[in-house]
Amino acid sequence: METFYRTFLVFAVGYLFLRITGKKAVAQMHTFDLLYILILTNIISTPVEVTNMGKAITYAGITVILYKIFIRLSLHNKLRWMLYESPTVLIHNGDIDRKGLKKVRMPMNELLSHLRVKGYTDIQSISIAVMEATGSISVIPKSDYRPVQPKDLNLHVKKEYIPxxxxxxxxxxxxxxxxxxxxxxxxxxxxxxxxxxxxxxxxxxxxxxxxxxxxxxxxxxxxxxxxxxxxxxxx
CATH class of the missing domain: 3.30.240.20 (bsu07140 like domains)
Structure with missing residues (x-):
């Protein structure tokens, strides 16, 4: 019964701290977002094995506060460039940026795979492809290859409605x-x-x-x- 109680309490406290932290920490993670999750999970899981429940919860609370401070600091542009990695250009105007690929340690076949997932098979059709600070890859096609928009055809469409x-x-x-x-x-x-x-x-x-x-x-x-x-x- 005690094991069930301790496990339930750890789960509930961890869930509460993640809710306090906000969606950002569990969505697209930056480096210190991931570090925060790893530290927090280690701290709050400690009471399952040892008896000092109160101390573990206190440490977890301090970790949440520090993370919230880092998030606040990252809202300032000057500090943001220190806390986050800058985006890396992988393709520019249809040309592969080999320095960018080397910087992110990405082989050519992996880049082609990412492009295929996003629906692009020809590098020459891409205006720019960037690896963002979260590790995801953004791809913007050249104007000749982007999907046709109603505005291009002077069409008036009704306002989008979400059922x-x-x-x-x-x-x-x-x-x-x-x-x-x-x-x-x-x-x-x-x-x-x-x-x-x-x-x-x-x-x-x-x-x-x-x-x-x-x-x-x-x-x-x-x-x-x-x-x-x-x-x-x-x-």
């Missing part, structure tokens, strides 16, 4: 209903019109035309239809 989830995995998202100034009875009425039940719905979203899109657990059969082939043995 609002009202049911997720059989559970009603009440705060979205409140945002739309709708209530539970309205949702039930819409479902009854279609003969649907909440617990059987995987996803239901509110569309920009006021209609409800529903994706339930039923999969329509399309036997022998070439356009509905699924890899594996479930056909």
């Amino acid at each position: 609002i989830p009202l049911i997720l995995d059989g559970q009603v998202v009440y705060h979205n209903l409140k945002y739309l100034q709708l209530d539970h009875s309205w949702l039930i009425g819409e479902l009854e019109k279609r003969g649907e039940k909440i617990e059987e719905i995987t996803l239901a979203t509110y569309q920009d035309d006021g209609q409800l899109f529903i994706d339930n657990n039923e999969i329509s059969g399309h036997q022998s239809d070439l356009y509905y082939y699924k890899p594996g043995r479930d056909n």
